[in-house]
Amino acid sequence: MKKTRRILGLFGNFDEATNAIYDIRASKIAGLSVDDVTLISPIEHPDVEEALGDRPVSVQYFTFCGGLFGLVGSWLWIASAQASFLVQPQGGKPVVTLVSNFVLSYEMMILGGVLSTLIGLLIGARLPSRPHTLYSEKVSLDQIGIILELEDTQIESAKNLFRNHRVLEIREEVMK
C-alpha cells in the first residue's frame, strides 16, 4: 500500500518519545517500520537515535576526497606555476621545491577537507530546503516530535500509540 498520510506527534520529554519509537520497532502498528519514522528534536540526542537504529552517515567520505584533492591538486597547481618560472634565474635552487610546497599543500589539504565537509553536510542534511511541512516551532522550544509516514489504515493505530505515550499534540497532513 502507498503511504498517503503523514502525522506528527509532539512529546514533552525524550523518554516518552524514545518509548514510542521502541513500540514502533516492536511492530505494534502493522506494516509500519522504523524507517518510516523521523525524529525532530531541539538538541542532538544519541540515545533516541539509538532507538531509531543505524542510519549511515557519509560525510566523512566527502572530507577524505576533499582533503586528498586539496593536497594533490594544490601541489600540482603550485608546481605547474613554478615550472613556468624557468625563464627566471633560480640561483642553483630547484625549480619545484618539495619542502616549501609541502607547507602550501598542507594548508590546501585542510581547506579542501573543510570545504568538502561543508558540501557533504549540505547534501546529506538536504540543505538548503524548506522546513518540513509538519514542522512545529514548539520543537525549537522544548518539545520532541515524531513524524510518521503512513497508509490510511494505520492512522488510528498510530494516534493511539502516541496517546499511550502521553503525546501533547498530534498534527496530520495528506502527502502530495
Add this chain to the structure above:
Amino acid sequence: MKETELHHDKDIREDLAWSQINSDIMKSLENPRRGFWYTVIGCLVLLAIGITAEVLQYMYGMGRSKNHPHMWNLYIATFIFWIGMSHSGTLLSAILHIVHADWRKPIYRFAEAMTTFSLMTALLFPVIHLGRLWNFYWVIPYVPARGTWPNFRSPLSWDGFAIMTYLTSSALFLYIGMLPDLAIARDNTTGWRKKLYSTLSLGWYGSDRQWRIFRKAYMLMAIFLIPLAVSVHSIVSSDFAMSIMPGWHVTTFPPYFVSGALYSGCAAIVTLFILLRYYFRWEEYMTLAILEKICKLTFAIAMVWTYLNLVEFASVWYGHDIYGKEVLWAKMTGAYAPVFWSMMFFGSVLPFTLAFRKLRRHIPTMMTVSILLNVGMWLERWMIISPTLSQSFYPWSWDVMWPTLTSWGIVLGSFGWFGLLFLTFVKIFPSVSMYEVKEMVYHRRLASEKAQAERRNTGGAQPAFSLSMRKEDGS
C-alpha cells in the same frame, strides 16, 4: 560547604527550562544595557581616527624615508598581535569540543566570532603596509600574472595561504555551529530578523538525520582546525625565523608564537566574556565558575609562554651568535628596556593574580588583568620587531624608532574596526549557543537526578567519590 555556595559553583543551573534559555538569549539581543551603545560609540570614534590617519598617511606619507627599515614596524607588530588574538577562539573551541568539555558551550560562539573578526582586522595591515592601497590585490599570491612572480619558497606566500585558509575555515566552523541556533532564532522572532534567520538557517528543522550528519561534520571540522591553527602561527613566526636577522633566527620561534597567540586570545576571551555578561545580562549563562576555568587556562598558558621566553633568552645568551646576543642585551638595557621589562611584568608576573581564587572571581580585577595581559602581549610583538630592526647588520639603519601619531591612529582604528564587527555580530546573532546550553542543562540534570537517586538508595550517605571531588576543588 553551604548549599548556596555550591549552587554558585556550578557551571550552569540545571533547573533552567529550555524555553527560558530561548527567551533569555533572544530577548537580551533586543535589549542590551546602555554600556553596549557607549562601547559602539567608542569604537566608531576609534574607527574615525583610524580612517583619518590612513587618509593623512595616503596624502602626506609617514614623514620618514621610505628606505628606513623601521617604517612599517608598528603595523607588522599589530598584524602579528591580531593574528595572535585570533588563535584562542577557534582553537580552544575545537579542542574543548573534541574532549567533550561541556563548559565551553555558553562561551565558544563569541570566542569563534573573535577569531574571525581578529583575522579580518589583521588582514587590513598587509594592505595598509602596501602603501599603494589601489594595488591591494597584489598581496594575494596567485600564479604568475602581472609579472609579479610570487615566490612560493617565501614564508610570506605561505602566510597568504595559511591565513586565508584559517579565515575561511574559522568562518565556516562558526556558521555551521550556529545553524541550529539560527533555526531557533527564526522560530522566535519577527520582521527583518525572521527573514535574516530564515535565510541563514537554510531550512534546518532538527531531524535525526540532520543531527547525525551535523555531529560528524562539526567534529571533522574541529579536527582539521586544530593543526590548522597551530600551522598558521608557526608560519607567521617563519616570516621572522627563516630570515638571518639577529633576534629572529631562533629555533623556538614557532612554539613561542603559538603560545603567545593562545595567551593573548585567552586573555581576550576573558575580557569579552566579562563585557558580554554585563551588556546582555547573561549572569545565568556566563557564570563565575566558567570564568574561573578560562582564567586557570590562561594562567597555564602564561606559564608556558614564560618558559619559552626563558628558553629563547638562554639559547641566545649561551649561543655563539654575538649579533643575536647584542640585540638581546640592547632589549634588556637599551632604549627599549622599559618596554621589555613591562612586557615581562605584564606577561609573566601579572598572571599570578590568576592563581588566586578570590581574584579570579572578582570581575573588576579580572577585567583589568585581562586587558593588561593583552597590553603585555602587544608589547611582546613590538619587542619582537623593533629591537632587531634597530640593531641589524646595517649600521646605517641603527636607530631607535617610535611610531608617529599617524601610525598610532591607524592602530587605534584597527581596535575600533574589530570592536564594531564584534559588537554588530553579538547584537544580531545569539552569541550564547542555545541548543548546546540546553544539552548541557539536560545532561547535568540527568546526572544530578542519578546522584540523588543513588543517595536515596544509600540512605542519604554521601558517596565517597563526591567527597574527594570537592576536596580537589579546594572548597
